[in-house]
Amino acid sequence: MKKRSKIAIGVSAATISVAAVLLGANFTLADSNGTTLADRIATKFNLNKSEVEAVFDTYKSEKMAERQADEAARLQSLVDKGTITADQKATIEAKQAELQTTRESERTALEKWATDNGIDVKYLMGGGPRKNLEQSSLQSLVEKGTITADQKTKIEAKQAELQTTRESERTALDKWATDNGIDVKYLMGGGHGMRDHGGPTE
Numbered sequence: 001m002k003k004r005s006k007i008a009i010g011v012s013a014a015t016i017s018v019a020a021v022l023l024g025a026n027f028t029l030a031d032s033n034g035t036t037l038a039d040r041i042a043t044k045f046n047l048n049k050s051e052v053e054a055v056f057d058t059y060k061s062e063k064m065a066e067r068q069a070d071e072a073a074r075l076q077s078l079v080d081k082g083t084i085t086a087d088q089k090a091t092i093e094a095k096q097a098e099l100q101t102t103r104e105s106e107r108t109a110l111e112k113w114a115t116d117n118g119i120d121v122k123y124l125m126g127g128g129p130r131k132n133l134e135q136s137s138l139q140s141l142v143e144k145g146t147i148t149a150d151q152k153t154k155i156e157a158k159q160a161e162l163q164t165t166r167e168s169e170r171t172a173l174d175k176w177a178t179d180n181g182i183d184v185k186y187l188m189g190g191g192h193g194m195r196d197h198g199g200p201t202e
Contacts, residue, residue: 071096078186088182095176095187106165113158119151124158 038056042049075089084092114121123141138155141147147155177184 075186084182084186088180088186091180092182092187099173102169110162117151117154119147119155123147124155124162 038049038052041047042052072093075084075092078084079086079089110124111121114124123138123146138147138152142149142152173187174184177187
């Protein structure tokens with residue numbers, strides 16, 4: 001009996017790990033009913049929700065530490081090659097930390113907006129070059145009764161707002177790079193969200 005329990009726990013842990021990889025460990029993201037990934041896994045496998053969340057937290061922390069170590073090594077190699085200076089490396093790392101904090105705040109605010117408006121955040125993705133296609137897709141969701149016409153209007157307004165924010169951030173980042181004599185491509189690669197600004201990576 002104990003052996004079977006261990007197997008079950010092992011399978012559940014593996015399932016949680018795979019889900020974390022596939023979904024970027026974003027277990028706090030709730031659907032339109034306020035249900036998070038942690039809720040679903042806990043219910044599916046009859047697990048304690050706080051323990052499931054602890055697994056996600058640990059996984060996220062470990063992956064973040066790995067990314068930070070890899071990024072520090074990448075930047076140090078650029079210093080060793082003479083591509084950037086030690087001071088520029090420190091400046092880049094400070095900017096990366098700032099951008100990571102900004103991205104986390106934006107993500108939290110976006111998830112709250114979606115929850116407050118009873119909208120699954122996945123319907124918010126799109127806009128930009130695919131704007132016409134996205135509008136058509138949203139209209140089909142209205143016709144299916146998945147979202148209301150009012151929610152469609154709110155989604156489109158939020159998409160326009162996010163697009164403006166991204167463009168402003170990109171402009172500000174380009175200015176920061178120029179002011180510090182740093183090619184913006186050397187900034188990319190540290191932490192989630194860094195590539196949101198566009199540009200090549202080293």
